[in-house]
Structures are given as C-alpha cells and as structure tokens.
Amino acid sequence: MAHAPLEEKPGVMGWLEYRLPIFGFAKGLVYDFPAPRNLNYFWNFGSIAGIMLVSQILTGLFLTMHYAANTAVAFDSVEHIMRDVNYGWLIRYMHAVGASMFFAVVFTHIFRGLYFGSYKRPREVVWWLGVVILLLMMATAFMGYVLPWGQMSFWGATVITNLFSAFPLVGEPIVTWLWGGFSVDNPTLNRFFALHFLLPFASLGVVGLHLIALHTHGSNNPTGIDVKGPQDQIPFHPYYTIKDFFGFGVFFLIFSAFVFFAPNYLGHPDNYIPADPLVTPAHIVPEWYFLPFYAILRAIVFDIPLWIVGVGVAGLTAMLRMPGCVRDLCKKCPFGILPVFGSFLPQKALSLKWTTILGGVAAVLIIAGLGGMVIESKLGGVLAMFGSILILFVIPWLDFSPVRSINYRPIMRWFFWVFVANAIMLGWLGSKPPEGIYPLLSLIGTIYYFGYFLVIMPVVARIEKPRPLPASISAAVLEKKHHDHAAH
Amino acid sequence: MHVFRSSLLAVALLVTPALALASSAGQKHPEQLEWSFDGVLGKLDKPSVQRGLQVYKEVCAACHGLKRVPFRKLTDIGFSEAEAKAFAAEYTVTDGPNDEGEMFDRPGRLSDKFPSPYANDNAARSMNNGAMPPDLSLIIKARPDGANYVHALLVGYEDAPHDVTVPEGAYYNPYFPGGIIKMPPPISDGQVTYQNADTPTTKDQIARDVVNFLQWAAEPEMEERKRMGIKVMIFLAIMTGVFYATKKRIWSNLEH
Amino acid sequence: MTAPTIPQSPETKGSTAHPPEGGRRDFLILTAQAMGAVGAATLLWPFVDSMNPSADVLALASTEVDLTPIAEGQEIKVMWRGKPVFIRHRTAKNIEEAATADISGLRDPEPDSARHKEGKSQWLVMVGVCTHLGCVPLGNGAGDFDGWFCPCHGSHYDSSGRIMKGPAPKNLVVPPYEFVSDTKVKIG
Numbered sequence: 001m002a003h004a005p006l007e008e009k010p011g012v013m014g015w016l017e018y019r020l021p022i023f024g025f026a027k028g029l030v031y032d033f034p035a036p037r038n039l040n041y042f043w044n045f046g047s048i049a050g051i052m053l054v055s056q057i058l059t060g061l062f063l064t065m066h067y068a069a070n071t072a073v074a075f076d077s078v079e080h081i082m083r084d085v086n087y088g089w090l091i092r093y094m095h096a097v098g099a100s101m102f103f104a105v106v107f108t109h110i111f112r113g114l115y116f117g118s119y120k121r122p123r124e125v126v127w128w129l130g131v132v133i134l135l136l137m138m139a140t141a142f143m144g145y146v147l148p149w150g151q152m153s154f155w156g157a158t159v160i161t162n163l164f165s166a167f168p169l170v171g172e173p174i175v176t177w178l179w180g181g182f183s184v185d186n187p188t189l190n191r192f193f194a195l196h197f198l199l200p201f202a203s204l205g206v207v208g209l210h211l212i213a214l215h216t217h218g219s220n221n222p223t224g225i226d227v228k229g230p231q232d233q234i235p236f237h238p239y240y241t242i243k244d245f246f247g248f249g250v251f252f253l254i255f256s257a258f259v260f261f262a263p264n265y266l267g268h269p270d271n272y273i274p275a276d277p278l279v280t281p282a283h284i285v286p287e288w289y290f291l292p293f294y295a296i297l298r299a300i301v302f303d304i305p306l307w308i309v310g311v312g313v314a315g316l317t318a319m320l321r322m323p324g325c326v327r328d329l330c331k332k333c334p335f336g337i338l339p340v341f342g343s344f345l346p347q348k349a350l351s352l353k354w355t356t357i358l359g360g361v362a363a364v365l366i367i368a369g370l371g372g373m374v375i376e377s378k379l380g381g382v383l384a385m386f387g388s389i390l391i392l393f394v395i396p397w398l399d400f401s402p403v404r405s406i407n408y409r410p411i412m413r414w415f416f417w418v419f420v421a422n423a424i425m426l427g428w429l430g431s432k433p434p435e436g437i438y439p440l441l442s443l444i445g446t447i448y449y450f451g452y453f454l455v456i457m458p459v460v461a462r463i464e465k466p467r468p469l470p471a472s473i474s475a476a477v478l479e480k481k482h483h484d485h486a487a488h
Numbered sequence: 489m490h491v492f493r494s495s496l497l498a499v500a501l502l503v504t505p506a507l508a509l510a511s512s513a514g515q516k517h518p519e520q521l522e523w524s525f526d527g528v529l530g531k532l533d534k535p536s537v538q539r540g541l542q543v544y545k546e547v548c549a550a551c552h553g554l555k556r557v558p559f560r561k562l563t564d565i566g567f568s569e570a571e572a573k574a575f576a577a578e579y580t581v582t583d584g585p586n587d588e589g590e591m592f593d594r595p596g597r598l599s600d601k602f603p604s605p606y607a608n609d610n611a612a613r614s615m616n617n618g619a620m621p622p623d624l625s626l627i628i629k630a631r632p633d634g635a636n637y638v639h640a641l642l643v644g645y646e647d648a649p650h651d652v653t654v655p656e657g658a659y660y661n662p663y664f665p666g667g668i669i670k671m672p673p674p675i676s677d678g679q680v681t682y683q684n685a686d687t688p689t690t691k692d693q694i695a696r697d698v699v700n701f702l703q704w705a706a707e708p709e710m711e712e713r714k715r716m717g718i719k720v721m722i723f724l725a726i727m728t729g730v731f732y733a734t735k736k737r738i739w740s741n742l743e744h
Numbered sequence: 745m746t747a748p749t750i751p752q753s754p755e756t757k758g759s760t761a762h763p764p765e766g767g768r769r770d771f772l773i774l775t776a777q778a779m780g781a782v783g784a785a786t787l788l789w790p791f792v793d794s795m796n797p798s799a800d801v802l803a804l805a806s807t808e809v810d811l812t813p814i815a816e817g818q819e820i821k822v823m824w825r826g827k828p829v830f831i832r833h834r835t836a837k838n839i840e841e842a843a844t845a846d847i848s849g850l851r852d853p854e855p856d857s858a859r860h861k862e863g864k865s866q867w868l869v870m871v872g873v874c875t876h877l878g879c880v881p882l883g884n885g886a887g888d889f890d891g892w893f894c895p896c897h898g899s900h901y902d903s904s905g906r907i908m909k910g911p912a913p914k915n916l917v918v919p920p921y922e923f924v925s926d927t928k929v930k931i932g
Contacts, residue, residue, distance in 0.1 A: 037742065062791050066798070079556050079626075082709070087790035089709040090716075220761040234742065245780065250729030256724060260717025261528055264629060273622075302554035438699065456492045481743050560803050598801040723786075727779040734772045 010476040034233040035240055036221035036479050042116075043219065043240075044247035045109040051248060052102040053207065055270025057200050059095040062142075067147065069193035071186045074149035075274045093263040099141050100266045101255050103289035106134065110153045114395075115416060117404030118220040130208040133203055133288045138290070138389075140199040143192040145287060146184075150271030156186045157192075163297070166379035224404025224478045225469055229271070232473035240274065283433060292423055293429030296388050296449065298434050300380035300440035314362035320350040340462050384446060391453050398453050401461035408467040412460050419452045510560050516662040518633060518640030525635075525703055528718070531711055533700055534566045539682055541565070543694055546680050549622065551616065551671075553604030556625035556651025557705050560598040562707060573598055592634075619670035628706040629700070633697050637663065642695040645673040767787065774853050806932035808924065811867065821872060824931045828872035829881055829919060830927070832890075839865050841890065842904035852915045856904045857916050869921050869929060870905045876912040892916070 008018035017023050066085050068077040109375035110130070113119055119127035127225045142160065146153045161178050165171040180187030218227065227233055234240075258265065266288060270281045284293050304344035319326045323345040330342030350358075375383075405415050426445040524533040542552065543561075559576035563569055576596035584591035601653050604623065606612035609713045628634035640663040648660035654668060661669045682689060692713070703710070711734050797805075807824045809831060814820055819832035822845045831848050836843070842856040843865070860868055879896035887900035888892030894901075899910030906915040921931040 058791065062794050065795065076556075080798070080800065083556065086793040086796055087799060088794060088798070089713065091794055092792050214707075238738050239742070242731065242738050242776075244733045245776070246728065246731040249724060249731045253721065253724045253728060255665050256717065256720050259712055260720060262711075269630050269632050269634065272626045314827040558800070558803065559797075597808075599800070723783065725777075725782060727776075729777055730772065730776050734776045737772055 001171060004134075007286050013123055018151070022271060022373070024151075029211075029349065030241070031472065033215065033218075033236040033238050034230070035219050035235045035403050036227055036232060036473055037239075038223065038480075040185060040217065040222050041243075041247065042108070042112040042222075045105050046246060047297060048233060048251050049102065049105045049242045050207065050246060051251075052098060052105055053200065053203060056102060056202070056217040059091050059098060060092050060197070060200065063095055064197065069147065071149060071275070074189060078148045090259070093259045096267060097255065097258045097263055098288065099144065100287070101251075103141070103264045105251070106137065107289070107317060108200060110134070114419075115400070116220055116222060116404045117224050117401075119396050120399070120404050121396065122217045123214070125218065126210060126213040127214055128205055128393055130321060130343065131389070133206050133210060136203045136206065137198050137387060140196055140203070141287070141289070142200075143417050144331045145271075146189065146192050147196065149189065149275045151273045151275055151281050152271040152284070153266050154184060154275035155281055156275065156286055157188065159284055160286075161188075162379070163382050163394055165383075166376065166382045168233050168379070190270040210362055214343070220404065221473060223470055223473055224408065225473065225476075228472045228474075235402075246370035252286070255331075277341075281307040285431055288431075291428070292426035293385050293388060293430070295426040295442045296446045297381040297385040298430075299385050299446040300377050301434075301439050301443075302373040303372050304380055305365045305369045306375065308370055309375070310362045310365030313365060315356060317350065317355055317418065319345060321355050323347065323349055340459050343462060344458060375442070382449075388446075388449060391450065395453060395457070399457040399461055401464065401466070403466040403469065404432065409460075409464055410462045412456075415452060415456050415460065418448070422452075515665050515667075516644075518636040518644075518663055521636055523703070524633055524700070525710060530716060532565070534703055535684075536700040537565045538567075538701075539544060539687065540697040540699070542682070542702075543698045544624070544677075544701055547674055549602075550697070551621040553623040554705060555604050555623055555648070556601065556627050557708075558599060558601045559596060560706040561708060565704060569598070571581045574691075575598060575628060578650055579603055589679055601727050609680075617670060621671065624702055626704050630706075634706070635703055638702060639699050640694045641669075642675055642698065643691045664687060671674050693714065779782055806930055808928055808930045810928055812927045822931075824871075824919065829931060830868070830870050830872040830883060830905075830916075832868040832883070834866050838890070838903040838908070842902065845902065845904070845906075848907075851907050851913065854904075854906060854915055859904050859906075859915070861921075861923060864923065867929070868903075868905060869918060869931065870916040871919050872916070874899055874912055875907070875914040875916065876910070881916075 003021065003024070005018050005024065007020055008014055063081060064075065066081045066088065068074060078092065081092050083089075085091075107431065112126065114129070136401075142156075146157045152246065161175055161184060164178065165175045176182065178188070179185070181193060182461065221227075268285060268287075269481070327342040327345055332339040352375055401409065401412075403409055406416050422445050426442065428441045429445060470479060498685050524531055524536075542693060544552075552675060559579075560569075562572040562575060567575065570727060576598055579596035579602070580593045580598070581600050582591050583594050587590055603663050606615065609620055622630075627638060631637045644663045645661050648654045648667075651666060654660050658668050658670050659672055660667055675698075677691055678689045679691075680689060680694060686702055687693065707713075790857075803826060805828075807822060809820075811831070811833070812832060814833045816833050817835045819830055821828045821830060823829070832838075839856075846854070847853045847855060855863070859870075871901050872898065874881050874894040876894065876897055876899050879894050881887075881892040881894040882894050882897070882902060885891065885903075887908075889900050889902040891903045891905060891908075892901040894910065894912065895898070896912050898913035901906045901912075901916055902908050904915075905918075909914070919931055920928050924930050
C-alpha cells in the first residue's frame with residue numbers, strides 16, 4: 001500500500017514523507033487514481049455518503065458534550081442543547097436531519113450498485129462491506145433515536161427490542177439481557193448511548209476497507225464493461241474531485257433546506273413528548289428509512305406450520321438427489337419457465353450422506369409440524385425482516401449474468417424499476433396502521449422483494465438475451481456523443 | 489427517461505413522511521390558517537406574542553406549565569431586561585435547601601423558568617380527574633400541524649353529535665383525537681382585556697395570540713434559524729454555481 | 745497553485761485526458777477554492793462557539809446577595825460561578841487593623857482601601873479559594889492574623905484577606921462586584 005520513498009527529498013514535507021509517506025499515499029488514493037471516464041452522477045453518492053459519516057461524527061461529538069444519558073434528564077438535556085447551548089439547535093438539527101440525508105444517499109448508492117451490477121465479480125467484497133456498513137448504520141440510527149427519550153424513542157425501542165423474544169427458548173433471556181432490566185429503562189438508555197458513540201467509528205473502519213477493496217480493481221462504470229486501457233480512464237483529480245465538490249454543493253443545498261426551513265419534517269411530533277411508559281402512542285412508527293423493513297416485518301401475519309417447511313425440505317432433497325430425472329421432466333414441460341428451473345439443478349446427484357441428513361431434517365420437521373409446531377407469525381416477521389437485509393450478501397451469486405449493467409439488460413430493467421416502486425410502496429405501507437388492505441399489500445410487496453432476488457435474478461440471468469455491449473468504454477462514450485449530436 | 493424516474497422517486501420519497509403523519513380516523517383536520525411565522529421568510533408577530541403571554545398567564549397557567557422557558561428569554565419578544573425582571577419578580581419560586589435544610593420561597597429571577605402549577609405529574613392528575621394538562625413549552629412541535637391544531641382546538645368546542653356520549657366531567661371537541669377532551673373550553677369572547685383596546689378580544693384573536701406565543705416558546709431560535717438559512721442557501725447556491733462552471737471548464741475538452 | 749498536469753501513473757500514461765490551460769479557468773478554480781475555504785471556516789465557528797458557556801450558565805454568571813441578614817462580625821458563604829465567596833461584615837476593630845497594617849513586608853502588598861468599595865469598608869467580599877492550590881480557607885478569625893486560615897498547607901490571611909504566612913502567593917481574590925443598593929451587592 002504505502003511504499004518507502006527511494007530518497008529523502010529536501011524540506012519539512014520531504015523529511016516527513018520519507019518517514020511516513022502519508023502524502024504519497026493520499027496522492028495515490030485520490031489524486032492520481034485512475035477512474036473510468038464515463039461515470040455519471042450516480043457515482044457521486046459514495047463520496048457524499050463519506051462526507052455524511054464525517055458530518056454525523058462531528059455533530060454527534062459536539063452534541064455529546066452537552067447531552068446526558070440518564071432517563072431523568074435526557075429529554076431535558078436535549079432541550080438544553082436546543083435552547084441554551086450556542087448554536088445547539090443548529091448542531092442538533094444537522095445531526096437529526098443528517099441521519100435522514102445519510103440514509104437517502106446510501107439507499108441511492110445501493111440502488112446504483114444494483115442497477116449497474118457493481119456487486120459482481122470482482123467487486124463482491126466491496127458489496128459485502130457495503131452491506132456491513134448498512135447494518136452498522138441501521139443499528140446506530142436505531143440506538144441514536146432512543147437517546148432523546150421521547151415517546152417514539154421509548155416505544156420504538158420497546159417494540160423493536162421485543163422482537164427478539166420471538167426466538168424460541170433464547171428469546172426472552174436475550175431481551176432481558178438487551179434491556180439490562182425488565183423493560184426499556186435507564187440501563188438500556190446508557191448502553192445505547194455508549195454503543196451509538198462507538199459504532200460510527202467501526203463504520204469508519206469498514207468504510208476504509210470498502211475503499212481498499214474498491215481500489216483493488218477500481219470503480220465500475222455505467223456500461224458495466226471492464227476498463228480496457230488508459231484511453232478508458234482519467235485521473236481522479238481534477239475530474240472527479242471537482243465533480244464531487246459540485247455534487248457536495250447540490251447535496252448541501254438540499255440538506256440546508258431541511259435543516260433551516262423544515263427541520264422536523266422528516267421526524268415525528270410524538271418525539272417532542274417526554275417518554276411515558278404508561279401511555280402508548282396511537283401509531284408507533286419508526287423513522288422513514290426503516291419503514292420498508294417495518295412493512296416486511298408486519299407483513300407476516302400468519303403462522304407457518306413446520307410440516308410445510310418439512311415438505312419443502314423433502315422436495316428439495318428429492319430433486320437434488322435425482323437432478324437428471326427432474327431436468328428431463330422439466331424439458332418435456334410446455335410451460336416456458338420450467339426448463340429454466342431444471343437448468344439450475346446441479347449435474348451431480350446429492351450424495352447419500354447428505355440425502356439422509358436432509359431427509360432426516362425433513363422428517364423431524366414434518367413430525368413436529370403434524371404435532372402442531374409452527375413458526376409463529378412474530379418469528380416469521382422477524383426472520384423476514386432480517387432476511388431482507390441478509391439476502392443482500394448473496395446477490396453476487398443470485399445474479400450470475402455476465403452482463404453487469406442493466407442498461408444492456410432489457411428484461412431485467414423492467415423488473416428493476418418495479419423493484420424500486422415496490423420498495424417505495426413498502427415504505428409507504430410501513431407508515432400505515434395494520435388494517436384493511438394494507439397487510440395484504442405488504443405481503444405482496446414482501447413476496448416481490450424476495451422474489452426479485454431469489455427468483456427473478458437467477459431466472460432472468462439464465463434466459464435473458466442482453467443487448468450487444470459496446471466494444472469499450474471509449475467506444476461507448478464516442479457513440480453517446482454522436483447520438484447526442486445527431487439528436488440536436 | 490432517467491430524469492423522469494428519478495424525479496418520480498424523489499416525489500414519492502418526499503410524500504411518504506407527510507403521509508406517515510396523517511391523523512387517525514375520525515379526528516377533524518384543523519383549518520389551515522396563515523401565520524406570520526410560516527415560510528422561508530417567516531417572522532414572529534411580536535405584539536401578538538406578548539398578548540399571548542398575557543393570555544397564557546391569565547388563562548392557561550392555572551393548569552399548564554411552561555417549564556422550559558426562562559424569564560430572561562422574554563427580552564426576545566420585545567421586553568426590556570428591566571421589564572422581564574419585574575415580570576419574573578411577580579412569580580414565587582421554590583428554592584433551597586437553605587442552611588437549615590429547608591426549602592423556601594422567593595420571588596422569581598431572570599434565570600428562573602416559569603414555575604409549573606403542580607409540583608409533579610401525579611399532583612396534576614389528582615387535581616384534574618386523572619387528566620394530565622401537558623406542559624406547553626413544546627406543544628406546537630409535539631402535535632402534527634401544531635399551530636393550526638392548537639388554534640382549532642381552542643376555538644373548536646361544539647355540542648356533541650347525538651351518537652356520541654360525553655362522560656361526566658368531559659367535553660366534546662372534534663379536533664381532539666377521540667373527540668372527548670377533559671379540558672373545559674378555556675377561552676371565550678372578551679375573556680382577557682388587552683392593553684391596546686384596538687385589538688379585538690374574540691376567541692379567534694385570543695387563540696391566534698396564544699398560538700403565536702406558544703410557537704415562540706417551542707422554537708425560540710426560529711427567526712435566527714431562518715435568517716441564517718437564507719444566507720447559507722444563497723452562499724451555497726453561488727458556490728455550487730461556481731463549482732459547476734469549474735467542472736464544465738475542466739471537463740470541456742474531454743469527450744464524455 | 746499552478747495548473748495540475750496529468751500525473752504519469754502507468755494506467756494513465758498515454759491518456760488523452762488533459763484539462764484545459766488558461767487564465768479563465770485559473771480564476772474559476774481560485775474562486776471555487778476560496779468559496780470552499782470560506783464555507784468550511786464558517787461551518788467551523790458554530791461548533792467552536794457551542795463549547796462556550798451556554799445561555800443558562802451565563803444567566804447565573806452574576807449573583808445578587810442581600811446583606812441585611814449579616815450582622816457585624818459575621819460572615820457568610822455564597823456560591824458564585826461554582827465557587828464559594830466570603831462576605832464578611834467586619835467589626836471596627838477588623839477595619840482598623842486592616843487599614844493600619846504595614847503592607848511593605850507583605851508578599852502581595854495591597855492597601856486595604858483597594859480591597860473594599862469606597863465608603864463601605866465594613867464589607868469584605870472575596871472568593872473563598874486559597875490562592876495556593878485551591879482549598880477553601882476557614883474563616884471567623886481563624887489563623888494567626890484574625891482572618892482566614894487554610895488547613896491544607898497552612899496559609900494565613902489577615903482581616904483584609906491578605907496573605908501573611910504560608911505558601912499562598914497572592915491575597916484572596918476580590919471578585920468584580922457592585923452595590924446595587926446599600927444593602928445589596930451584585931457579584932459578577
């Protein structure tokens with residue numbers, strides 16, 4: 001990574017550089033680093049996310065100088081910041097609005113990755129580290145929201161920590177352990193404060209790894225095809241430094257509009273009511289960035305009998321044991337999708353050892369299920385909610401299409417935009433009370449969410465005929481330039 | 489096409505939080521009034537805020553506290569320090585313990601906050617049939633569409649519809665969640681006498697004055713915040729413009 | 745800053761990427777850099793200022809004390825900015841001793857007249873923190889000089905609060921104060 005300079009240059013900088021080559025390191029990282037020449041503005045969101053992490057840490061640090069994490073005074077200490085601390089209101093609003101901005105930017109950044117195939121080889125680990133950062137952010141934001149000790153702080157914490165009781169046997173002890181007591185109270189607040197302060201620095205570390213992994217093979221680009229030579233690249237400085245600064249300007253305009261003119265728009269008024277364990281708010285709603293996951297959590301309103309799970313495992317085991325037969329059967333079938341399904345089965349049959357093990361598991365599940373055991377809807381919801389984020393880790397293998405960018409994948413494009421609309425719909429549903437048509441819509445949305453990853457990605461990857469890719473990035477750039485000129 | 493999709497996304501994302509705050513079924517939406525503090529250039533109507541202080545003191549303070557507002561802050565709404573000091577001195581606050589270990593009463597000082605009518609929540613509930621008159625320091629921020637809501641609530645008492653039973657000791661107000669509220673109608677026409685005889689003392693005017701006062705109490709930094717916001721946005725707009733021009737220049741002889 | 749040239753790293757060697765030269769671009773870049781720097785500096789100030797005393801702390805920065813309950817020969821201790829302040833109603837004997845003492849041999853020479861308000865020699869107002877290492881001295885005529893005595897390291901102060909014996913380098917500090925009436929002082 002950092003190499004010892006061959007000789008010590010004159011001057012103070014030269015003296016330092018010879019001993020700790022920080023300037024050369026930074027220069028290689030940002031100044032000289034070659035980047036594809038055709039990156040669009042969706043590539044700005046990574047650096048904006050980085051700036052937001054720094055902003056949250058800075059504003060958070062200065063808030064910590066005045067905040068007190070004790071249930072008796074927490075709410076008052078936040079009001080003290082708002083009313084008495086010089087510019088306290090500004091720092092507090094920057095931090096609260098900043099959290100929303102941070103998630104908006106990160107979600108856009110993730111959707112960029114999904115659309116342009118940035119998670120594919122060789123960037124799978126960049127993607128993984130990104131998912132880890134997302135998880136850290138969600139934990140940090142969840143705990144941070146508890147700190148003002150308003151009604152939503154308290155009840156949101158109560159509802160979400162209670163979820164862990166869904167796990168059989170270990171559930172209740174885990175919840176008591178999380179709380180440090182028998183309900184969300186002072187011990188909970190104190191430890192959430194400590195962890196909320198800690199996790200952003202862990203995120204900083206993971207971001208560092210994220211960038212190292214990225215720089216191993218460089219950035220993806222809108223065509224999705226690899227860089228073929230220096231004609232496809234430009235140095236990061238000055239091209240992308242100035243583009244990033246312009247992006248920061250636009251972003252800070254939006255950020256400032258909220259901070260100065262609508263600082264509470266994205267929040268909930270109930271959090272200006274001090275926490276009261278005896279009074280539950282009419283509608284407990286998390287912050288908007290958690291709403292889609294909240295919708296998925298509440299979508300599972302039915303118990304899942306274990307025997308159904310058992311039958312599923314048995315069926316899967318049988319198919320893996322006789323892949324050839326299944327494949328032939330599928331080919332004979334007139335329905336278009338089944339031959340594709342058959343093509344996913346491995347060539348080699350499952351070994352006897354594993355067939356027995358899985359068969360045994362299936363048998364146990366069926367017997368338990370027939371005896372009445374179920375996965376309760378509460379647990380089902382929790383598994384679905386965590387699953388909705390954990391599934392992101394597996395995407396590089398679910399979408400094995402050699403074509404990265406959805407710009408060249410006409411079928412996938414349709415499904416992708418439905419996915420985006422579906423995510424927004426899930427978000428909207430998360431804010432609604434679980435009545436009327438909303439639970440059904442949430443279930444449909446959840447099914448599409450998982451279906452997009454588990455079914456659509458592999459199937460479309462198998463059957464799709466992509467558009468012809470350009471010969472190179474430079475060729476694509478020239479082609480676009482001619483297209484734009486022709487259009488005028 | 490991409491721009492269209494992106495803007496659709498943006499609109500959808502912006503609408504979601506507003507939808508999240510939609511009031512529960514049955515609660516009447518408050519009338520949308522125009523307030524001087526609305527908007528990017530919003531300012532407080534200071535004479536109205538001062539009248540609102542008078543209304544608070546004469547009408548609301550019997551049951552509702554304002555414990556987050558210190559007397560010294562009254563200089564923000566047009567009182568001199570001497571006036572604020574005199575205002576504070578009219579109040580009695582509990583201080584102590586003294587050298588004998590006892591709590592004692594003394595006149596209010598600038599550094600004191602408005603004292604609450606009840607010693608604690610339990611005392612408040614026992615004096616109000618189990619209902620808890622909330623402290624008003626943050627009420628405008630603690631209710632969706634706070635300013636319009638508080639105004640509508642104050643002037644909106646009416647006779648209950650025939651299919652609604654109002655229990656003893658409670659009242660009907662369609663703007664309150666659930667419709668049944670323990671607070672009796674707090675204001676009526678001519679309830680307070682304003683120093684300036686030109687100002688009407690209708691329920692509507694009294695309610696507007698109190699809302700202006702409570703808006704200040706909840707967000708004393710508002711005027712400074714919006715002023716700063718204008719300056720920041722102008723600076724950022726210019727800076728972003730300069731960055732954009734620089735970007736275009738640097739990229740100008742590159743095909744992209 | 746001179747126009748940046750394309751660094752010749754292996755990947756970009758032979759690249760046709762070349763930002764344009766020219767005065768107009770330098771002016772733009774200069775303006776961009778200047779505005780960025782101004783923005784960053786302006787952003788920093790609220791954070792720095794947030795560490796300054798907040799409004800509620802400043803509000804308690806002065807204390808008013810009613811002197812009527814303090815009888816002659818008595819002294820009280822009040823809190824001011826988190827520290828104790830001695831207010832002594834000196835007897836005629838105290839005042840005489842303090843005024844006529846020989847100050848030339850003192851470690852911190854200061855006439856008694858500089859330590860009380862004009863016409864109010866019976867009132868002594870001092871921060872009750874020993875100037876040695878910060879302990880609170882004992883009063884009511886403690887020590888060898890009929891004033892105050894600090895038990896931590898044995899500093900003796902006279903009836904004007906001046907250091908007479910012991911390790912303290914300076915006299916007890918007289919805080920800024922004024923008489924808002926004959927019977928009331930405002931400290932700070």
